[in-house]
Amino acid sequence: MILGVGVDIVGVGRLKEALSRTPRLKERLFTEEEISYCESKPRPEEHYAARFAVKEALAKALGFKPRWEEAEVRVDRSGKPYIA
Known part of the structure; x- marks a missing residue:
């Protein structure tokens, strides 16, 4: 069953700048495993x-x-991402 489709694009440089500017942002957005x-x-x-x-x-x-x-977001052994 498909609930919906979602697409998003993120500017790498923009996110890098935001993470540098706000040190705690990384811990708010990502899990320890992702970090x-x-x-x-x-x-x-x-x-x-x-x-x-x-x-x-x-x-x-x-x-x-x-x-x-x-x-x-995790990756399996082949490198394919999935959501856990």
Whole structure:
């Protein structure tokens, strides 16, 4: 059953700037596991932006915005993202 479709685009530079400007924002938007994953990558800002876009798209598809920590973006062994 499909509830809705959600699409979102996030500017990597814009999100990077927001995270730099507001240090606690990272902890408000992302789970510990997401932060750990992103920080382990060479360009973490790209991974943060991707996760933020997924969460915004999920909210659009559902028709309401779940709390940020309720939607965690993970990757499976093949690298495919999914929402947990």
